[in-house]
Amino acid sequence: xxxxxxxGLRYGMGPEVLHDISFSIEPQSFQFLTGPSGAGKTxxxxxxxxxxxxxxxxxxxxxxxxxxxxxxxxTDLRRRMGVxxxxxxxxxxxxxxENVALPLRVQxxxxxxxxxxxxxxxxxxxxxxxxxxxxxTLSGGEKQRAAIARALIAQPDLLLADEPTGNVxxxxxxxxxxxxxxxxxxxxxxxxxxxxxxxxxxFEQARRLVLSEGRLHIYE
Amino acid sequence: xxxxxAFAAHLKKRAHHWWRARPHAANHPPLIPxxxxxxxxxxxxxxxxxxxxxxxxxxxxxxxxxxSDWQSAVAREVTIQVxxxxxxxxxxxxxxxxxxxxATPGISGVKVYTREESERLLEPWLGTGLNLDQLPVxxxxxxxxxxxxKADFTALRRALVxxxxxxxxxxxxxxxxxxxxxxxxxxxxxxxxxALVITATALAVAFATRGVMAGNRDIIEVLHFVGASDAYIxxxxxxxxxxxxxxxxxxxxxxxxxxxxxxxxxxxxxxATPGGHQIEALFGTFALSPGGFIAMAMIxxxxxxxxxxxxxxxxxxxxxxxx
Numbered sequence: 403x404x405x406x407x408x409x410g411l412r413y414g415m416g417p418e419v420l421h422d423i424s425f426s427i428e429p430q431s432f433q434f435l436t437g438p439s440g441a442g443k444t445x446x447x448x449x450x451x452x453x454x455x456x457x458x459x460x461x462x463x464x465x466x467x468x469x470x471x472x473x474x475x476x477t478d479l480r481r482r483m484g485v486x487x488x489x490x491x492x493x494x495x496x497x498x499x500e501n502v503a504l505p506l507r508v509q510x511x512x513x514x515x516x517x518x519x520x521x522x523x524x525x526x527x528x529x530x531x532x533x534x535x536x537x538x539t540l541s542g543g544e545k546q547r548a549a550i551a552r553a554l555i556a557q558p559d560l561l562l563a564d565e566p567t568g569n570v571x572x573x574x575x576x577x578x579x580x581x582x583x584x585x586x587x588x589x590x591x592x593x594x595x596x597x598x599x600x601x602x603x604x605f606e607q608a609r610r611l612v613l614s615e616g617r618l619h620i621y622e
Numbered sequence: 623x624x625x626x627x628a629f630a631a632h633l634k635k636r637a638h639h640w641w642r643a644r645p646h647a648a649n650h651p652p653l654i655p656x657x658x659x660x661x662x663x664x665x666x667x668x669x670x671x672x673x674x675x676x677x678x679x680x681x682x683x684x685x686x687x688x689x690s691d692w693q694s695a696v697a698r699e700v701t702i703q704v705x706x707x708x709x710x711x712x713x714x715x716x717x718x719x720x721x722x723x724x725a726t727p728g729i730s731g732v733k734v735y736t737r738e739e740s741e742r743l744l745e746p747w748l749g750t751g752l753n754l755d756q757l758p759v760x761x762x763x764x765x766x767x768x769x770x771x772k773a774d775f776t777a778l779r780r781a782l783v784x785x786x787x788x789x790x791x792x793x794x795x796x797x798x799x800x801x802x803x804x805x806x807x808x809x810x811x812x813x814x815x816x817a818l819v820i821t822a823t824a825l826a827v828a829f830a831t832r833g834v835m836a837g838n839r840d841i842i843e844v845l846h847f848v849g850a851s852d853a854y855i856x857x858x859x860x861x862x863x864x865x866x867x868x869x870x871x872x873x874x875x876x877x878x879x880x881x882x883x884x885x886x887x888x889x890x891x892x893x894a895t896p897g898g899h900q901i902e903a904l905f906g907t908f909a910l911s912p913g914g915f916i917a918m919a920m921i922x923x924x925x926x927x928x929x930x931x932x933x934x935x936x937x938x939x940x941x942x943x944x945x
Contacts, residue, residue, distance in 0.1 A: 451847060473852055473942075481849035491844045495655040507650060508850035552848065 403427050403560060403591055404450055409459030411445065418457070419445060421616045427593060429559065432586045434602050435595040437613035443595040444488065446613065447562050450593070451485060452476055464559070481509065484553030484590075486563035490545045492537040498524065498548050499533045505556040520555060527551045527581065542569040550581065560591045567601050575601055653845060653858050654838050661866055664830050668823060668870025669877070672925045675819040676878030676918040682812030683914035684882075689805035696794045696801070700775070702763040705788035716761045719786045723765050726781075728773025731766035760788075816921065823925055824932040827867070831859060831936040842941075852941045860934040867929025868922075875922035882910045 404427040411420040420442050427433065435443050448454045449461065452468060461468050463479050471479070484505075492501045499520060500507075506516045524533055527547040537545055546569055553561055563582070567575035579601060586592045593611075596602065602610065610621040702719050706712045716734060723732050735743070740759050767773055779791045835842065845855055886909045 453843070453847070477846075477849060477851040480847060485847050491840065491847075493653070493841055493844065496651060496653075500651060504653075504845075505848040508845060508848055508854050510854075513650070556849065 403429050403464060405460075405462040406449075407460040407462075409449065409456045409461060411449065411454065412457050419616055420449075420613075420618075423459070423618045425611060425618055425620055427560065427591055429591055430586065430589055431609065432583070432592045432605070432607075433594075433609040433611055435593055435611045435613065436597055436602065439597060441613040442616060443597075443613055444564055446618075447485070447564055447593070447595055450560075450562060451483065452479065481505070481556060482559045484556065484558035484561045486546075486549045486553045486561070486566050488564040488568060490537070490549040492540075492545060492548055492552070494537050497534050497536060498529055498540065498544075501537065501548055502551045502555055504552060509556070516555075520551075523551050523555055524548075543571070543574045546570055546574075546578065550578065554585065554590075558590060560593070561585060562593050562595075564595045565597075566594060567596065567598055572600070576604065579604055652862060653855075654834065654841060654862065664826070664866050665870040665873070667826050668867055668925060668929060669874035671819050671823040671826070672871045672874025672922060673877050674874075675816045675925070676875045676921050677881065678812045678815045678819070679917045679921055680878060680882050680910055680914050682809050683910060683917060685808045686805050687911060689801050689808075693798050693801050696797055698767050698769070700765045700767065700773075700791065700793045702765065702782065703760050703790045703792060704763070704786060705760045705790075706758040707788040710787050712761060715786050715788065716763065719782055719789055720763050722781050722785060723763060723778065726773060726778050728768050728771040729765050729778075730768040733764045733766070735762040735764070737761065820924060820928055824928050827863060827929045827932040828936045831863065831933040832940060834859070835937065835940050842944075852938060855941065856934045856937040859937045860930045863933035864926060864930035867926035870929070871922040871925040874925070875918050879915060879918055882914070886910070 406423050406425050409420065409423040410418050412418045423446065435446065437443055445454065449456060450463070452463070452471070464482055466475065466479060468476075468479070492498075493504070496504070502524060503513070503516060503520045506520070507513070521530070521533065524530055527550060529544060529547055529551065532540060532544060532548075537548065540548065546566060550563070550566065553563070561582070566582075567578055570578065575598070582592050582594060583605065594601075602608065612619045612621065702723060704712060704716050704719055707715070720732050720734050723729050737759070740761050743762075744759065765773075775791065775793050782789045782791055842855060889909075
């Protein structure tokens with residue numbers, strides 16, 4: 403599904419921030435991406451999302467070498483991934499419903515075909531009564547769940563979540579983890595970037611990708 | 623044949639896809655917040671630009687029509703000039719020239735200016751009360767041309783030169799050529815001004831689009847991450863800027879149309895005054911032909927298209943640079 407081979411990245415003429423990163427993510431797998439703050443977890447997620455280009459090395463996404471990928475193909479690959487940002491990145495002028503429906507709307511689907519589905523998902527993440535409010539009136543946890551719902555609505559093959567429990571209390575963090583596990587059981591590969599050891603300890607079977615000083619160590 | 627069918631099917635599929643994916647379909651709210659776009663300022667700029675372009679086009683049409691009127695008026699007449707020559711009685715020469723003109727096919731009227739009338743023509747330059755007896759004042763014969771039959775000026779000129787001393791025939795070709803050149807220059811100048819104004823509008827739209835994109839970079843990034851294609855994002859901007867362009871274009875274009883209607887009304891009201899006569903002589907009655915209004919309407923459409931296409935090109939180019 404995702405394969406990195408000796409990937410390196412530097413910003414401009416600065417030092418290399420990621421060195422010789424090699425790993426793969428298999429379908430329906432579950433992994434935590436961890437490491438100290440500033441280790442490059444978000445950078446690695448952005449490489450997977452193709453919002454950064456590696457300085458060296460090869461990246462294959464869903465069987466496609468992305469070195470010289472065309473814009474249309476890039477969009478197709480991104481549509482197979484869902485992403486939950488650390489700072490949610492909800493669009494403030496849209497309602498919760500409109501934010502969650504966004505991935506389907508930009509694919510050109512008619513609203514009638516997804517309205518019920520979006521509402522059902524919002525109920526599932528506990529936002530059934532917050533459908534028509536703007537993100538500014540949502541709590542941190544509600545925003546987090548709206549962001550997760552947006553990442554899931556298009557049923558991606560791969561879900562990338564950047565510190566999804568960073569802004570929520572331990573009880574909600576546990577609920578969110580259960581949500582991710584549920585998703586994983588339904589066939590979505592999951593990568594959760596976190597430095598929350600307590601969260602990782604709740605699911606010890608998960609693979610751990612540990613970033614340290616720009617290098618990746620894998621613990622199966 | 624099969625290729626044509628396949629191409630038609632492809633176009634149909636693309637159109638169907640675009641229709642379903644178009645921004646604001648099913649009353650979706652815009653993805654780029656309306657308040658983040660300096661819409662009012664841009665509408666004002668577009669309105670001013672359209673007003674200037676439409677005014678230029680209307681003025682060019684007006685001058686073109688006036689010039690055409692002058693040309694046809696001048697072309698309906700030719701002038702015979704008889705200069706006094708020593709040893710000849712000018713009245714006899716004038717009478718002979720008039721007879722030759724009357725006998726020429728295609729001449730419908732001959733008006734011989736008397737000595738007094740000829741002298742009166744000089745009054746605006748020389749003043750009144752002068753004794754012009756000693757001056758060799760030429761005499762004029764104005765010939766009105768028959769609009770049905772075409773006069774043979776070469777034969778007329780030859781006959782006059784052979785029979786009348788000191789005669790010249792002026793068919794006003796030089797004047798007509800100059801008028802045509804002047805009108806053509808004004809039309810070319812107007813096209814140039816309209817092109818400049820449209821270019822300035824396109825540049826203003828490009829700057830505005832870049833400003834909006836810079837201000838909404840986070841939103842554009844999110845749209846990319848949730849699977850929006852560059853074309854979809856460009857559609858979002860294009861439809862918004864098309865509305866702004868249409869709004870500004872209609873305001874500016876209609877203002878220019880009203881200006882000409884008002885000017886035409888005022889010109890009619892002032893027609894009895896000396897100033898009104900001068901203006902009417904230069905520009906006619908300020909009454910634009912339907913063609914003038916159509917040209918203005920086309921400028922409105924052009925401005926709206928330039929606004930929408932300009933924003934699309936800017937968005938696509940900026941997205942490519944971001945990528």
